Amino acid sequence: MASFLIAPMLPFSAADLRRRLSADPQLADAHHHLGLSLALQGEAATAIRLLRRVPWLTPSRLDALITLGVALLEAGRFAEAATTFHKVLGHAPSDPDALQGLGLVLDQLQPGGDLRHLRRASKVRPLDVETMRNLAAALDHRGCLLEAITLLRRAAALSPESAIVHLDLGASLGKLSWRTASWTASLRAATIEPGSSTALIHAAAALASAGAHVRALACLDRAIDRSPTEPTPFRRKLAAMCYVPDFNEARQWSVSQEFARRFAPASPFRPFTNQPQPERRLRIGYLSANFHNHPIAHYLIPLLAERNRAGTEVYCYAETAHRDAMTARLTEQADHWRRTNDLSDAEVARSIRADEIDILVVLGGRFERNRLLVAAHRAAPVQISLHDAGTSGLGTMTYLIADRVMVEPVSRRRERFSERVLRLPSLHIFERPDATPNISPPPVLEAGRITFGSFNNPMKVNDRVLAAWGRILAAVPYSRLILKYIDLYEDPDLKARIHGRLGVGSDRVEFVSRIDSPVDHLRSYARVDIALDTFPFNGETTTWNALWMGLPVVTLSGETLVGRLSASLLRPIGLDGLIARDSDGYVEIARRLASDRNRLTELRATMRDRLERSPVCDARARARQMDRLYRWVWRRWCRDNAAGLPSSDRTNRRAAP
Secondary structure: OOOOOOOOOOOOOHHHHHHHHHHOOOOHHHHHHHHHHHHHOOOHHHHHHHHOHHHHHOOOOHHHHHHHHHHHHHOOOHHHHHHHHHHHHHHOOOOHHHHHHHHHHHHHHOOOOOOHHHHHHHHHOOOOHHHHHHHHHHHHHOOOHHHHHHHHHHHHHHOOOOHHHHHHHHHHHHHOOOHHHHHHHHHHHHHHOOOOOHHHHHHHHHHHHOOOHHHHHHHHHHHHHHOOOOHHHHHHHHHHHHHOOOOOHHHHHHHHHHHHHHHOOOOOOOOOOOOOOOOOOEEEEEEEOOOOOOHHHHHHHHHHHOOOOOOEEEEEEEOOOOOOHHHHHHHHHOOEEEEOOOOOHHHHHHHHHHOOOOEEEEEOOOOOOOOHHHHHHOOOOEEEEEOOOOOOOOOOOOEEEEEOOOOOOOOOOOOOOOOEEEEEOOOOOOOOOOOOOOOOOOOHHHHOOOEEEEOOOHHHOOHHHHHHHHHHHHHOOOOEEEEEEOEHHHOHHHHHHHHHHHOOOHHHEEEEOOOOOHHHHHHHHHHOOEEEOOOOOOOOHHHHHHHHOOOOEEEEOOOOHHHHOOHHHHHHHOOHHHEEOOHHHHHHHHHHHHOOHHHHHHHHHHHHHHHHOOHHHOHHHHHHHHHHHHHHHHHHHHHHHHHOOOHHHHHHOOOOO
16 A cells, blocks of 8 residues: 555454444445455455445545545556545645645656645645655655655654665665665664565665675675575575676576575476477567666667567567666567566466467576566476576576677586577677767877776676776876766765775776766767776676777676676677786786777777677677577477477476586
């Protein structure tokens, strides 16, 4: 229920209320209290039916109308809820609950609209914490973070033992890039409610975003201990471990196996009804929470646009909180669009089975709000992991798609996968930007000193990366380093940590904190001579952007898939010389490149042409490769199905070591 509606102490149990109504169906109080009880239990449809009778029995019962309005709001019946709250305000124009309810409804019907009803409710009830929370949430959604934080700090002062207020405060502080304040507020919530894992998950996110991954993992381990049957903190751990240098391949494998043991359903799977015809039109499902302006969507759109439409029918299963221009493009390219936001993993899997999807592609499964565990329910005959950071650990995930650089041949491979790895010649595919700046000469030619830069997420900037960068700055006299990633470098504690680890004067490090348009962001690369990659989690879109703007990118190739992302971009364009095998080599490549202005100039002049002539920009060829790959795995499933092999045998016997 909406947070402003506080459940009263009901005078009777639901069973008692039903008995009273059976004896006398005209009892308005019984209808109201039973409706409220059912609404609080999530039985909205029955609650709404009961609550509609109260005003008919007693027209003056505004409290029942408010409860009805809230039940309609919770059920997503926004137009009916608005009518109900308007009716209350016609009798009581300053009723704070009706004002809040109408404000929340209009926030759904008119995103980004005015907040006059929520502000009026706040004036009528200036010291009510729940009223502050609702107004703060609406302000947060509109990007008015400072005002939202001010309100939430007042709410925290009024209700210092409210875990939910501290949790809200931590989330808003995190969006403003005040990472230390964010995790402090979240940990305060965890202290108040020691049985809840939510606050610890939020604290871990704030710590990880500032690069403090060891502490983030400690928070997630505490969350796992508190909620051992809840998959979210464990899935977040799968993501967090990819950023930690000391979290080696063996430990990552162990965590992924434990994840599968804990959360994969134990019940047997029903047989599939898909027709095992090898050459028929295939139904391909893509499952993601990133069908908006996100790297995953940018990787996918060329494949959908250039696919063989006669051979494939595409379904998108979208866990997307908001729509933007990229969502519209994907919707146009897909044949079918399914929202998954209000469904459980099992329900999403049932929906995919009902659509008779032949091949389900799970995109970036461990990250953000993605639904990795849908694959654990065996949603489709063939299930593929794409653009994830490593193995899912799930025996039901049939394949993982990578390329020949990201994943080494079996004979040399240290990283383990529960899936069979399918290695394309090259995996990356990027669209040419519609509007893109011209490439400028290396800034060293005018400035007289080298400028290094990294525009990667500070989540990837760990102490080993900073140690290597500090050595590079020491080896290249008068050189500078520019760090940029939207507005995350606003955090003073993050800046202090970076300065301390680099060991150079503050005048040699510049933090750029602003949210640019895509074109202006690309223009920022004109200030940089050499891009420095992160490790063990490399850049991907960031590496592409730097290369597109003519910059050489120095990378360190590691032992895991995410440690070879940049190498898999550099190798197809003939720049193997920028790929180091250890930190000493990384520092030496950067030092040597910084001393060769002719090489920097030549790379700047030829880089974009290298990219445009490479597989990285050939969307049609990559889409055809994917079409052939999908057909191959489907033929294989049809062959195995005809042989009568159980699903588990078909998966496990092909698992790569």
